[in-house]
Amino acid sequence: IFIIIIRKGQIKMKSLLIVLAVLLLCNNIQAKKCRALALSGGGDKGAYEAAVFVGLVNNLPAEEVQYDVLTGVSAGSLNTLGLSAFAPEEIEEAKEFIYGLWASIPDYKAFGNWPGGILQGLFFKKGIFDLNPGRVWVADNLGDRVIKRKASFATVDANGATYKVWDYNATYDQPEDWLDSAFASSSIPAVFPHVTRGEYELVDGGVIWNIDIPSAVRRCREVVDDDEDIIIDMVLCGNHRIKEVDNLHKYSTMQHLLRGHEISSFYNGMNDYNSSLLLFPDVNFRYLIVPSESLSDSFLPLDFDQKTVDRCFEVGQKDAKNA
Known part of the structure; x- marks a missing residue:
């Protein structure tokens, strides 16, 4: 009889443990969150985005x-490429890599001239400048690293004027078009050659949207069922304000063009963010980080010298700390 009682007690205890395990499992499922980082276009201000990531890692709990999920447009795609080579929990390794990537750019070239110079680019090539030096810079740093988390690169098909997003998963290999997708997203029309992929002629995703928040939500929905469990941090590289000018009458044609681009980029970036708030009311848009100070005095966002990189590193880490 005594043995029977013990066995019944064991059965009851096992049943209780099973129930507790199920409850804990359910609690973990309910507590699951999807965190996404959306990175905008910004040309030479890609180093600012890298510095923001470094600053967030240095100032927030690791799990945050x-x-x-990572999404990138233009320069943001280069950072998305680099960060996606590390699993979500490999934050220190990712931080060191992305900082080192941009710290190394003065030793390389983000782009170069064609042998025949700008005239060859204007009349005989698909872009004014050659982007192959930039590919060498990123490929050398990336090495044989593999993709370890969800990443999306936003481009525009210039043929159909449609937004094309290229999705990747944590397949732990190096997809043959992974690097190509990042540079397609960075191919500013006329400035750099577009990328041909099948029937598509791909250019910079910033032509339509300069930050791809919808893809961040869409990819997170692959992880969680409820939009309330989606947390998105966003980095915009546009100026923190539109600088007033009082000598516009002295501007050259190119300066007028760039002034218009400066104004358009500022308002387009904020419009992308504001429209996402309306489209996804239940998503937790946690941080929107933009430069609190001017990052470069260059008219073209293609100044990758040491001074610009250092300035981006300084302001980016400060803005992340103050977010």
Whole structure:
């Protein structure tokens, strides 16, 4: 009889443990969050985005910067490429890599001239400048690293004027078009050659949207069922304000063009953000980080010298700390 009682007690205890395990499992499922980082276009201000990531890692609990999803446009795609080579929990390794990537750019070239110079680019090539030096810079740093989390690169098909997003998952290999997708997203029309992929002629995603928040939500929905469990951090590289000018009458044609681009980029970036708030009311848009100070005095956003990189590093880490 005594043995029977013990066995019944064991059965009851096992049943209780099973119930507790199920409850804990359910609690973990309910507590699951999807964190995403959306990175905008910005040309030479890609180093600012890298510095923001470094600053967030240095100032937040580890679990709050373990991003499941990364989305990038233009320069943001280069950072998305680099960060996606690390699993969400590999935050220190990712931080060191992305900082080192941009710190190394003065030793390389983000782009170069064609042998025949700008005239060859204007009349005989698909872009004014050659982007192959930039590919060498990123490929040398990336090495044989593999993709370890969800990443999306936003481009525009110039043929159909449609937004094309290229999705990747944590397949732990190096997709043959992974690097190509990042540079397609960075191919500013006329400035750099577009990328041909099948029937598509791909150019910079910033032509339509300068930050791809919808893809961050869409990819997170692959991880969680409820939009309330989606947390998105966003980095915009546009100027923190539009600088007033009082000598516009002295501007050259190119300066007028760039002034118009400066104004358009500022308002387009904020419009992308504001429209996402309306489209996804239940998503937790946690941080929107933009430069609090001017990052470069260059008219073209293609100044990758040491001074610009250092300035981006300084302001980016400060803005992340103050977010």
